[in-house]
Amino acid sequence: MRNSKSKKSQKTNSTILFLVAVLAVGLLAYAGFFGFKNVFGYRVKPFTETINKGLDLQGGISVLEEIKGNVDNDTLERTIEMLSMRVNPEGVKETTVQREGKNRIRIEIPGEFNSKKVLDTIGKTGKLEFKGPDGNVILTGTDIKDASAYLDDMGSPTIGLELKEAGAKKFADATSKFLNQRIAIYMDDEMLTNPTVSAVITNGKATITGSETLEEASRQANIIKSGALPVTLEAVEFKTVGATLGSNALPLSMKAGAVGISLVLLFMLIYYRGPGLMADIALIFYVVLVLGTFSAVKATLTLSGIAGFLLTVGMAVDANVLIFERIKEELKLGKSIRNAIDAGFGKALSSILDSNITTIIAAIILYNLGSGSVKGFALTLMIGIVLSIFTALTITRFLLKLSVEMGLVNSTSHFGIKRG
Structure with missing residues (x-):
């Protein structure tokens, strides 16, 4: 029972x-x-x-760019970061920028059909500028020696900036003039970051704080460093869907x-x-x-x-x-x-x-x-x-x-x- x-x-x-x-x-x-x-x-x-649709499903433009000359892996990665910011400055488009082969970069922009605009955006020379609160240019990409991201002693994402000799002198004058004011960093007229000058920097080595994550700091450091890259890009393949x-x-x-x-x-x-x-x-x-x-x-x-x-x-x-x-x-x-x-x-x-x-x-x-x-x-x-x-x-x-x-x-x- x-x-x-x-x-x-x-x-x-x-x-x-x-x-x-x-x-x-x-x-x-x-x-x-x-x-x-x-x-x-x-x-x-x-x-x-909710699922991102690729180029072949919604149409758009695909470009294969080749870097002329021999480049190392770091240079290629920084170039990818720079191109990503150019074609998707707001970070909201479903663009794809990825390495293809040894020295080629594939760029896919779904929903974009203006081929001239895309080629002009990709092909232009990178323009990195440090601007003071008065709008005048303080430094350019040629003044940058190196930029890297790391976590400081407090665990905060930080960008370490190293300048060339001429850039160090210009930056010393600017940080003295604009102490406790902001110096904005632009790439191709798009603001990258806008840190406040907290001290006069005379040795050509500065730190930039304010990034929310180490990944964001790394991205910004790569873009800053890429502003001085002597690379030439050539479109070897172009197609519009x-x-x-x-x-x-x-x-x-x-x-x-x-x-x-x-x-x-x-x-x-x-x-x-x-x-x-x-x-x-x-x-x-x-x-x-x-x-x-x-x-x-x-x-x-x-x-x-x-x-x-x-x-x-x-x-x-x-x-x-x-x-x-x-x-x-x-x-x-x-x-x-x-x-x-x-x-x-x-x-x-x-x-x-x-x-x-x-x-x-x-x-x-x-x-x-x-x-x-x-x-x-x-x-x-x-x-x-x-x-x-x-x-x-x-x-x-x-x-x-x-x-x-x-x-x-x-x-x-x-x-x-x-x-x-």
């Missing part, structure tokens, strides 16, 4: 837990794809608004992805029935989880990235197929459903890890050696594979066990196995 009540209670608890899980997945999916207009006064944006082409690519890609995922869900449901339904719920959660991760890490989604994402959906399904086939083998040996599920997951683990780890290694190589769209493909592939392993081994297993406990999957025929 007690055993019967215990089983009934377990079935009820499992049913409630299953319904809560399905409801949670449904709400997350709805929020991700459609959003909510008003949740406690806040608007929940859909993935289409039209707004119409870019805007058409996204809905077509979304439609193709929706059709592909729907066919996969339908296949799992028809072929594996009850267990297939659990896999479908886990797969929907997986899709939401991956897209949510893209949004959280501010990844830029491109056409190749969408291809990588859809590939990981296939690999997520493949993991479930491996698990279910292992379970079927265990059922054929006469094991109970519960024991077959535990054994199936355990025996499928090595196969799942082997296939996915080799793909992750390939993706890492592509990310490090590739460029532009190849990096986007590799990044989405890595994120998707890691999350597909997680959902297959945890979410699918969790849902499958609940389905057994509540009696939804209680016969070997639900796995396609008929016992005589």
